[in-house]
Amino acid sequence: MTSIMVVDDDQDLAEMLGIVLNGAGYEVDLVSRGDEVMDLFTAQNPDLVLLDVMLPGIDGVEVCKLIREKSMVPIVMLTAKGDTQDVVAGLEAGADDYMVKPFNPTELVARIKVRLRRSNNDLGSGLRIGNIEIDQIAHTIVRGKEVIPLTRLEFDLLVALAKEPGRVFTREALLSEVWGYRPATDTRLVNVHIQRLRSKVEADPENPEIILTVRGVGYKAGVPGSPS
Template identity: 60%
Template sequence: MKGRVLVVDDDLALAEMLGIVLRGEGFEPSFVHDGDKALEAFRETKPDLVLLDLMLPGADGIDVCRQIRAESGVPIVMLTAKSDTVDIVLGLESGADDYIVKPFKPKELVARIRVRLRRTEEPAPEILQIGDITIDVAGHSVRRGDQPINLTPLEFDLLVALARKPRQVFTREVLLEQGWG
């Protein structure tokens, strides 16, 4: 699993360490050290996940989180030294998906990043192609070239069953099961 991670933290040593860890795990990190520049960096890098400190020069992490959340559903993980319950609740209520208190274990951070990225992955829509016939399984539509083909739900289910295994011979019973369940 690869992913672009935007790290918003003013601690340069920590950012360097995060870069080493993230690159070692196959992620592509980018960095910004100022809250006022975070939204611009977010728009430019189009990350798959944001690691966000609360205490930043310029806009604080809560403001940055709200700004990002106002225009994107990308996962945001707060990574901060603030461990009070009030801060944790404020961070989560501002739109963060997770909250990790410093000091943290790098392996746990990577595991949490992977969980957040796994939840945002959408399966590719299933499109079946047989000759010049295109079947959009999720969209429940069939086209031959540019022409739509109208099918009943039963006909569609049977066509999908046959198209998924084009070289297989089906018994009547199997086709009945596919069509009528």
Template identity: 55%
Template sequence: MKGRVLVVDDDLSLAEMLGIVLRSEGLEPSFCSDGDKAIDAFRDSKPDVVLLDVMLPGKDGIEICRQIRAESGVPIIMLTARTDTVDVVLALETGADDYVMKPFKAKELVARIRARIRRLEPETVEMLNIGDLVIDVAGHSVRRDGVGIMLTPLEFDLLLCLA
């Protein structure tokens, strides 16, 4: 299972370690250490999963998560030292799919990444049309009468199950 992983973290030693671990597990990491450059890195690398720190120079991880979620349903795993419940809830409500606190076990993180990638594997149906509702399965987007509808990943999955 090959998967592209964008790591957005300003801790260069952690990013280097993640690169080694991800490559050894057959994943393709790319890196960004600056919040202001994260969206461009996301668009350029077209990752299958984003690992995103909360505390970054420039834009913080919550704002980056919000921006990524506005244009994509790609899975986002927050990878951060912030352990307060308020931070966890904020990240998840902003659109993150998972929240892993530092320090973490590399094997567990890889398992979480693989679980997210498994859910992205190609499905037989690319687009579903139900009345005036169009569901783009591959693009994780929903439109009604041509107007985009913002859904969390969980809401999108539920809509697919019910469609």
């Protein structure tokens, strides 16, 4: 059964999240302190982490960094602030998505589903983007002989771009494709993750060759096999 770790210091909210997620068919572990997350995370190895930003012990952004050092598990931040700096700090720390309180529980479940879905359809090997080879079965990407670890979201993002090499994706298109959003208003999510992804896969993130920016529109895949 898919397990979700809910980290929130508000007992009632955590309990309510438990009820909603149980109702959606997930197993839920509740953690109320930031400094208790890592122990339980190692023991339980959850499939997804719901992480509040304000936590006693260590704050959510720090917890996010700690988890990212060990695991590529999907992380969804819960924030009470819609303010740019908090959101961006969370995303830069490695969170895949975020929900602003008070959120619609139906939407929360929908987002969690998107994050947990495995791209099982049309699995094909030999998908390339730039000089990078994507193995969708092993869920790895290889540059030369070097295997680059990616989070699931980063992998999905790269696959989305690589599947349609000629297409220019707008940020909104990527949002609905990768994050599963309907009202596509927050494009910061895309910007931050494209940057994170570039810092991992590009030889020179300042002059990207794998994920190209199309000014004023969005992004597209680099030409496969181009020299790096």
